[in-house]
Each structure stands twice: as structure tokens, then as C-alpha cells.
Amino acid sequence: MPTTDAIYAAVEAREEEMGAFLREFLAIETENPPGRNYREGATFLAEAMRPRGYDVEIVEVPTDRVAEHYPERTDHERVNVLGRKGDNPSGRDEPGERDDLGGGGEPRESDEPGEGDDSGPHVHFTGHFDVVPAGEDWTRDPYTPTVEEGRVYGRGSSDMKSGITASLFAVDALEAAGVDIEGSITQSTTVDEETGGFTGLGYLVEEGYVSPDNTDYCVYTECFDASRICLGHRGVLKFHVSTHGEKAHGCMAHDGANAVAAMTDFLTRIETYEADLHERTTEQPVTPDASRRADISPTMVDAGYSENVVPDRCRATFYRVLVPGETVASARREIRELMADTEQATGQTVEYEEIMFAEPTTVPADCTIAETYTDRILDFYDETEPVVSPGSDDQRFVVNDAGIEECIVYGPGLLQQAHVVDEYVPIDQLVTATKVMAASTADLMGVVE
Numbered sequence: 001m002p003t004t005d006a007i008y009a010a011v012e013a014r015e016e017e018m019g020a021f022l023r024e025f026l027a028i029e030t031e032n033p034p035g036r037n038y039r040e041g042a043t044f045l046a047e048a049m050r051p052r053g054y055d056v057e058i059v060e061v062p063t064d065r066v067a068e069h070y071p072e073r074t075d076h077e078r079v080n081v082l083g084r085k086g087d088n089p090s091g092r093d094e095p096g097e098r099d100d101l102g103g104g105g106e107p108r109e110s111d112e113p114g115e116g117d118d119s120g121p122h123v124h125f126t127g128h129f130d131v132v133p134a135g136e137d138w139t140r141d142p143y144t145p146t147v148e149e150g151r152v153y154g155r156g157s158s159d160m161k162s163g164i165t166a167s168l169f170a171v172d173a174l175e176a177a178g179v180d181i182e183g184s185i186t187q188s189t190t191v192d193e194e195t196g197g198f199t200g201l202g203y204l205v206e207e208g209y210v211s212p213d214n215t216d217y218c219v220y221t222e223c224f225d226a227s228r229i230c231l232g233h234r235g236v237l238k239f240h241v242s243t244h245g246e247k248a249h250g251c252m253a254h255d256g257a258n259a260v261a262a263m264t265d266f267l268t269r270i271e272t273y274e275a276d277l278h279e280r281t282t283e284q285p286v287t288p289d290a291s292r293r294a295d296i297s298p299t300m301v302d303a304g305y306s307e308n309v310v311p312d313r314c315r316a317t318f319y320r321v322l323v324p325g326e327t328v329a330s331a332r333r334e335i336r337e338l339m340a341d342t343e344q345a346t347g348q349t350v351e352y353e354e355i356m357f358a359e360p361t362t363v364p365a366d367c368t369i370a371e372t373y374t375d376r377i378l379d380f381y382d383e384t385e386p387v388v389s390p391g392s393d394d395q396r397f398v399v400n401d402a403g404i405e406e407c408i409v410y411g412p413g414l415l416q417q418a419h420v421v422d423e424y425v426p427i428d429q430l431v432t433a434t435k436v437m438a439a440s441t442a443d444l445m446g447v448v449e
């Protein structure tokens with residue numbers, strides 16, 4: 001039986017190769033919004049997986065499904081990649097043999113030998129390859145990755161092309177160390193996480209590519225630091241509220257109904273609501289500590305035509321954060337109540353338009369995968385504490401929608417490097433996270449000494 005030392009040595013032997021792979025990956029500009037070069041990114045990843053022995057399926061999202069979530073961005077194709085190796089009781093058709101795209105969706109029995117025997121475990125690594133726009137003010141070219149003082153610089157280096165790199169090389173190292181993979185390994189690389197993930201991992205879950213039938217353990221390789229696991233995240237509800245009054249000339253304001261005045265009424269209620277939300281705290285280890293509560297912020301306000309016109313319409317945009325225990329449905333209800341109060345107080349119509357939501361998600365710190373990763377992290381760090389993310393990410397699709405509780409977030413890269421200018425990942429983070437992923441996978445499969 002291989003030892004973990006052999007696995008760690010196999011990762012170290014790949015440090016150069018990993019760095020080179022990451023730089024090549026980072027050079028593909030996959031900015032979202034709007035969702036550029038997804039085909040190129042997907043091709044790069046598929047070509048990385050095939051020689052590694054994965055059965056690769058390119059999962060494209062039909063345009064009408066894209067339109068449901070991103071009506072203004074249907075001109076960019078949504079291309080996800082799924083690679084699988086080992087014996088997996090896929091709830092889906094076997095990769096490469098799907099001929100019923102968009103129809104029926106009837107699960108078909110695998111015709112592989114060993115069909116029906118649920119020998120596992122089936123481990124799924126998933127990560128997103130879209131990146132937020134680089135923006136200006138970089139002192140380097142965000143898409144010409146460089147290595148300086150043990151760091152790889154480039155947009156997506158922390159968030160989260162290093163995570164995808166780590167999971168691919170973790171499995172390489174396992175095999176190089178002589179680990180005979182039990183069950184199966186799946187690597188999915190998805191798009192659109194930065195805009196909600198509905199056409200990325202959300203779509204894979206919806207279509208049955210990730211389900212309790214084909215997945216025992218899932219690691220979402222987002223950048224939460226190689227030194228700790230993340231158990232979940234707060235939820236979010238983003239929406240617009242508009243007030244509708246009546247236009248009038250500024251010199252005869254009495255003829256109109258000022259939509260700004262009604263919005264002022266609503267914003268005052270939101271202020272009280274915000275204070276109430278701050279009392280809704282959570283025991284979950286949300287980091288930073290100040291984020292251990294529910295919250296709401298008005299983030300944009302828009303009204304008016306001219307300095308001499310009483311506006312008939314005012315629209316404000318809100319960012320509502322939910323703590324575990326809250327639901328999006330209850331948050332919507334509370335907003336509706338405040339809207340009704342404003343309607344009653346002002347006589348104006350108040351309208352709600354939703355932008356996006358994500359339910360809060362957490363898994364127990366003592367689930368098998370959390371404990372396995374925690375033990376391996378302690379091979380490299382003196383101590384570790386699990387965290388819960390203040391934002392939201394794609395983990396929720398696996399936990400809430402697919403119903404897989406054995407799902408954590410773990411990956412290299414630094415949360416504080418996500419979305420910033422001159423983003424980097426420390427190479428030692430990449431190496432350590434890869435080791436932890438490799439050894440933990442071997443532990444989950446019960447194949448190491």
C-alpha cells in the first residue's frame with residue numbers, strides 16, 4: 001500500500017509542471033460578466049483531462065436555459081466540462097454517449113461491468129473557471145501570468161484556477177504514488193459562478209450529473225486558504241424595489257406624486273429592518289466575525305429626468321444577506337410587508353423585481369469529508385478551524401439541491417486575493433492544497449497506510 005509520504009513526494013515532484021499548467025490556464029481570459037472564451041477554457045480543460053484517462057463530456061447549456069437566468073447574455077455560450085474515471089454508477093448516461101440532449105432525461109443503466117455494485121467511494125472535485133473582470137489599475141498584465149517571489153500573478157490565480165489545477169494534479173500524484181483508485185473520481189469545471197452559477201454547477205446538479213447516486217463526497221475547490229476548510233456560506237437575495245408616483249412640473253409639484261418621497265419612506269423602513277437583522281446572529285464560524293449576522297444594504301438608487309420634473313419612478317437596489325436558519329422565502333415575505341407598509345403610507349404603488357438569490361448552506365463540521373480534510377491539513381499546519389463564507393458560492397447546489405451533505409469547500413488561494421487587482425496565489429498554497437486533496441482522497445478511499 002502506498003504511503004502518504006509517497007503521495008506528498010509525488011505532488012512535490014510536480015510543482016514545476018503545476019505552475020506551468022496554471023500559467024497557461026490563467027492566460028485564457030474567461031471574464032464573467034459577460035462570459036468570454038468559455039469554449040476555449042473548456043477545450044483547454046478537456047484536453048488536460050483526456051490524456052489523464054478521464055472520460056470527458058462537454059456539457060453545453062441550451063440557450064433557452066441561459067436566457068432564463070441571463071437574458072441579456074445569451075450571445076455567449078455556456079460550456080462546462082465533466083471528466084470521470086473509475087467505475088461510477090452515473091445517474092446520467094455515460095459520458096460521450098448522450099443522444100437525448102434536452103429530451104426525456106430518462107436515466108439509463110450503465111452497461112459497464114460491475115454495474116449495480118455500489119462500490120465506492122465516488123469523489124467529485126468541482127471548480128469554476130470563469131473569473132471576474134480584471135478591471136484597470138493592474139501593475140501587470142492580468143492575462144500574461146508571471147511568477148514573482150513564490151507567487152503566480154494573474155486574474156483567476158486565487159479565484160480559482162489554482163483550485164482546478166490542484167484537484168487535477170492531486171489525482172495525478174495519487175496515481176504516480178501507486179494508488180489504485182477505488183470507486184471513481186469526477187472533475188467538473190464549470191462556468192458562471194461569478195454570476196450565480198445557475199448555468200454552471202447549478203445546471204450540472206439539475207441535470208443529474210451530481211447526485212447522491214453518483215457522488216459520495218464532493219469538494220468545491222474555491223479559494224479558502226490551504227490551511228482550513230469551509231463548511232458553507234451565508235445566503236443572499238438581490239432585488240430592486242420601485243416606487244411609482246406621478247410626474248409633474250417642479251413648479252407645480254402638488255399635481256404630482258414624487259416617487260423619491262415614497263422611496264424615502266421605504267428606505268426609512270429598511271433602516272429599521274436592518275437594525276433588526278443585525279440582531280439575527282449565527283453561531284456558525286462565518287469569517288470575518290462581524291459577518292455573523294443577517295444584513296441588508298441599499299446599493300443603488302436611480303430616479304429622475306431633470307431638475308425641474310417631479311419623478312414618477314424611483315428604483316432602489318438591495319443586497320440582503322441571510323444567515324443559516326433563514327430562508328429566501330421568509331426574506332422575500334419580510335420585504336413584501338415593508339413594501340405594503342410604504343404603499344399604505346404613501347398611496348404609491350411599490351414594485352418588486354428579483355435579481356438573484358442563494359439560500360444559505362452549511363454542513364456539519366463532523367461529517368466524514370470535513371474530518372478527513374481537517375486531519376490532513378494538520379499534517380501541514382499546527383492548527384486549523386473551519387470557516388463559513390460571508391458570501392455565497394456554488395456549494396449550495398450540491399448541498400441544498402442535490403442533497404449531498406458530504407460536501408466541503410477546500411482549495412488553495414487566498415480569499416482576500418479574490419477579485420482584487422494584481423491577484424496572486426502563493427505557490428506553496430497550491431502545493432499544500434494539492435497534497436491535502438491527494439492524501440484526503442486516498443483516506444476516503446481507504447487505500448493508504
Ligand SMILES: [Zn+2]
Pocket residue numbers: 128159160193222223
Ligand atoms: Zn470563485
